[in-house]
Amino acid sequence: MGLSWQQGPLSTGAIGHFLTPEPLPERLLFAERLRRRMRVKFNDTFIADSENVVLLHEPGRYPVAYLPREDIDAQALVAREKVTHHKDLGDTAWYAVHAGDRTTERAAWEFTALPGYAADLQGRIAFAWRAMDAFYEEDERILGHAADPYHRIDIRNTSRALEVRLGDTVIAHSEHPVVLYESGFAPRWYVPRADIDESRLHPVEGQTFCPYKGLCDYYDIGEAHRAAWSYRNAYRAVDKINDLVSFEADKVQGYLDGARLHVKPGQNVIPHGVDRGLDVEEVKAH
Template sequence: MGLSWQQGPLSPGAIGHFLTPEPLPERLLFVEPLRRRMRVKFDDAWIADSENVVLLYEPGRYPVAYFPRADVDEQALVASGKTTHHKDLGETAWYTVKGGDRTVERAAWEFTALPGHAAELRDRIAFAWRAMDSFYEEDERILGHAADPYHRIDIRDTSRTLEVRHGGTVIARSAHPVALYESGFAPRWYVPRADIDESRLQAVEGQTFCPYKGLCDYYDIGDARRAAWSYRNAYTEVGRVNDMVSFEPDQVEVHLDGKRLEPEPGQKVISHGIDRGLDADEVKAR
């Protein structure tokens, strides 16, 4: 979730609210220092390398990294002459990024007429995530989008009973599921495969990618499409749910201690955009 997307406090779908006597502006933007070295690779060359990156959080978007112009290879930037208008931050100038024999249009941008209260973004360049080869923090590649320091995952064991049914058939029943609490999402309940009738799970083609958990596989259950999923090789940080299965309460019946779980709004992740790229191919090619 972080601050500004999914159901975070600065997002359009926030589930909480600020306790203030006066209404807040409809849109709140937030900027802060990243305090990590970040680098950008394009055409097998480093075109940005900075310890002075700032992250911009806009409502409904993942955070975007902005690099000081002094820390960007100027030869990689070619002014396109194209401008757009940002509703909060004013005129935006777009750049073509060049490297070797490769050229990508509208691959970087800069705010050129910032209001006074947004001076932290002056003389800074941002790069379209999907247009670059890769982004790094120190020597570790960051996949999907800029890492959000406000995004958190907690995993907890529980003795509550979870049962999954579809069409009157029990698909899973466990007295020791695992609860995964992820910022901005309703709790997700993961079940050991030993507690599942796996004959009811039909693996389907296509994976999605989570920057925090890894590649996700999906299953149909009868006529319920993509009703279950599993991180079969979960990242070490969330290894406790590795190869367990979770079920979608809007596709099948999920009961926790006898009470049916209802789908919650705002749970769908938007996987693509100028500041994001959650393609499974990106992690497969790592």
Template sequence: MGLSWQQGPLAQRSVGRFLTPDPLPERLLYAEPLRRRLRVRFGGDWIADSDDVTLLHEPGRYPVAYFPEAAIDPTVLEPAGHVTTHRDLGPVDWFTVQRGGSRAERAAWRFADLPTYAGPLRGRIAFAWHPMDAFYEEDERITGHAADLYHRIDIRRTSRHLVVRDGDRVVADSVHPRVLFESGFAPRWYVPRDDIDPAALTPVERQTFCPYKGLASYYDIGDRARAAWSYEEAWPEVGLISTYVSFEPDKIDVFLDDRRLALEPGQAVVPHGIDRGFDVDEALTRT
């Protein structure tokens, strides 16, 4: 979650509300300094490097990093002759990014005529995430999208009783699951393998990538497709759920202390976008 996507405070499906006497505008955009050194690599070279990056949050999108033009190698940008219109911020000029033998069409953009209130974005350029080789904070590669300053994950051990059933069959029964609280999502309950009937899980070839947790592997349960998943080698930051299995309450019956769980609305992850690249290959090449 961030300020403006999933169920964050500026998202269109926020779970909370601002306590104001008058309604807020339908859409609120928020810009802030990243306050981290961010670098972009393309064609084997560093093409942008700055500790003066501005993040833009807007409803339904992941945060986007905007670099000052002076921090970008000017030889890599070629006007694409393509203009679009942002619904709030006006015309957008697009650039082709090139370096050596690498070339990415319409892979960077700049607002051409910003309204006066959008001054923090003036003279700045953003790069589409997926076409670039990599983005780095200092010397560490970051994956998925620009760092979200409002995304947090907490994992707690618990002694609550969690049972998963497929009809009359008990798939899992645990009194020591772990619960993962992730900004903008309902709690997710993870069960240790020892408390699961291994014959109930059929591995699926498909994997997905979360920039905060790593690669997720999926399982069918009977005829319930991808009803469970596991981060079999979760990234160190969330190592407490590594190898544990979580179950989709809209696909399989999940009971917590005898209360049946349901999938809360607004939980779906936006599958793609120019400001993110949630690819399995990107996760595998993270350094």
């Protein structure tokens, strides 16, 4: 989630509210210095290298990094006549990005008529994440989207009883599940495979990617499509859920200490595809 994505405090679906005497605007944008060196690679060439990055948090979007023009290879940006209008930040000029024998259209943009309150973004360029080959902080590749300093994950062991059923069939029963709390999402309950009837789990093709947990595999259960998932090679930071299985509460029936689990509106995770040129081994090593 983070500051402005999913149900964060600056998102349009925030689960909390600011305690202020006057209502806040429906849309609040937040800009801050990233305070990290960022590099951008395109066609095997680093076309940008900056220690002066501004991160923009905009409702309903992942954070976006804006780099000063002077830290970008001038030959990499090809101006186009395409101009759009941002509802908060004004006219937006678009660029093709070029390096070597490759050019990608509408791969970068700049706000050219910023209101005074948004001067922090003046003279800065943003690159479309999936149009680039990779983004780096120092020498480490950043996966999925710009790193969000407000995203948090806590994982706790518990002795509560969790049972998962599909109709009258018990799929899993555990007296020691693990619960994962992730900013803005419903708690996710992970079950050791020893507590699952794995004959009911049918692997399906297609993985998604979480910048904080790694590659995710999915399972059908009977007619319930992608009703369970597992991070079979979870990142070290979340290794307590490594190879455990979690279940989608709106596709199968989960009971915690006998009480039915439900996912509230807006708390379902919106999954990522896998970044361009990213292979499984690189994710595992991250």
